[in-house]
Amino acid sequence: MKAIRAQLRLRAQRQTKLMRALRKSLELKSRVNRTADIRQGDILAFTTLRNELVRLPYFLDYYRAQGVGHFLMVDNASDDGTTEYLEGQKDVSLWVTGASYKQSCFGVDWLNHLQWRYGAGHWTLVVDVDEFLVYPFCDTRPLHALTDWLESQGRKSFSAMLLDMYPKGPVTAQPYCSGQNPFEIARWFDACNYSLKRNGKLQNLWIQGGVRARAFHGARPEQAPALNQTPLVDWARKYAYVSSTHMLLPRGLNKVYDDSGGEQASGVLMHAKFLDTIVAKAREELARGQHYAGSREYAAYDRGLQDQGDLWCDFSTEYINWRQLEILGLMSKGDWA
Template sequence: MTHTPIWSVTNGHIDRQSFLKKAWCRSLNIVKARVRIWLHARDVSPVRLRPGLKTARHVVVMLVYNEARRMPFLLRYYRAMGFEHFVILDNKSTDGLQEKLAAEPDVSLFFTKGSFKNARYGTDWINHVLSKYCAGKWILHIDADEFLVFPHCDRQGISWLTSYMEEKRQPSLQCLMLDMYSDRKIRENICAIGEDPASICPFFDETGYVTYYDPLNETLAIKGGVRGRVYFPDNLWKGPALNKTPLVRWQRHYAYLKSAHELWPASVNGGAPVPGVPHGVLLHFKFLSDLTEKLAAEAIRQQHTNEYDAYSQNGRLAENGHGFMSPRSRKYDGWRSLQAAGLLDGADRLAPETHSAPDEAQPGSGARATRLAPTPP
């Protein structure tokens, strides 16, 4: 089956009056963002700053709440990919996260107080830490259930990718957040500590995405997929945004405006999609067995967006598992299965035969371990 690459769609248009109005609003938003970052900086305090953070070139940055179970595999996965350091902001976890991370020499830990929601769902905290500690570094801003996949990542590490991006003056990597699921009930998707989540939830929707290029923000908006199909079937545009720009060569004046979905300045958001230019995929493992527990906790904390209401209201449909599997479902089998579905691009330009990286960007012995394993047949 031949699929139209999702990164080749260019259907954006905006009239002059609307453009000027939105440009003015965006200018106000960045001013407000700067003020909020300054105000909420006092909510963030370092618990443990490791010396390796100063010299690290590639840093994973995440804000977490009760994600201790996910940490062992996540750390192993990104270490094998070549990330030298992890910056973790803990938003008042109660599952022993801080104690479990205490022995990790490449993890710098921060504690955040205050309201996650009032800090623009943690974005103000993330911006503060990035600008103070990560300027000049390649940062990967993700959630604990997201795993980066890019062309040839089974053979090449992150330095291979960023050396290419530096050579081409590409300051960021725009990605599709791809929801992964199983053919079982959600409560049966039990992922043991340290286990590869792709062995539990190996399916994704290969079609059913809608896109719109926003010329003002210079980004490709993407919605749909399994969450759109199951939870927002009447209007995919009401569903969650699936476009993210997680990998960025960070500069002190940069700022995330809408989580990892939108950045300032707009030029960092990826621009109009060009076929062949490398893009990535974030494999997103929301639908593991702990989702029910997270929804129950959220009902008490009330710190997330209204999107969480849709999961609760449609819980019965998701619980039986049959609401997820469809003719659009495809089993994940490494990055090539994403390329075949038109969801991943740039394989030719990143091929080892065509891209000569400097010595420090050559893959190490752990490069092959970066692949999430599909479920054995």
């Protein structure tokens, strides 16, 4: 009886989320819609962004090379030319909105709607412009190989934990140039300081830690940002992201891990947040106050990056390739050999 009630509550939560997405979709204005070009079987990328012009060329090329067929993007009031740049890209459909990022659950509502509208029947990838997917064999097999295989295994979702990358020395020391691989600068990461807990209600794992916990949340670890992500999903209209891409409904989609000792296949979202661009970004976002929990994360960066400058430590690990991440246990190829 209790189980049924819990099920009903989850269903209600999911439907509320979907209704909310529909309502919030009124805030979106289509700027250029090329969704007619989407072919059957295309992998679609969904992104919300604001003033990211400098990052876009590398971002788009990275995912094009992996085999993403179309990009559906929501531009939240950029004023640096992002909008115009994206309009000129042949595989991008663009929506713009001046509405509040915070009020739309940090973009989740907008993207839930676009996924509902265009994503059903496709594998969808929800990533920010500073997140780069690394999956097993990504150097030799396109993303389609992965999604084909996941489908053959009956899997609907694929997890990729967020891995914060950082440079050695002050973040401002090496300026990022447009088109450059950000991981030429932010080449380092924390290999083994992650905390995992299981969220009983939605069955997802709650992962925190990494450099952000180490450098900014040493005193209040519970406030460290969540790193668990499920960005790649074989989308259906009944699905909805609950908060960022950390959790999904129906909750079965969150069960991306094996709980009897085995390893499921998983990837990593390499996070190129800590570049010189973050200082300006932190200032701007602090002023706008549009981020999670009163933008306290950005407040911490603003303080932390000024005090310490360097996120690097003696036991930081330098990135080589996906095999390294798999040996370190940050991701797994499972039985995809």
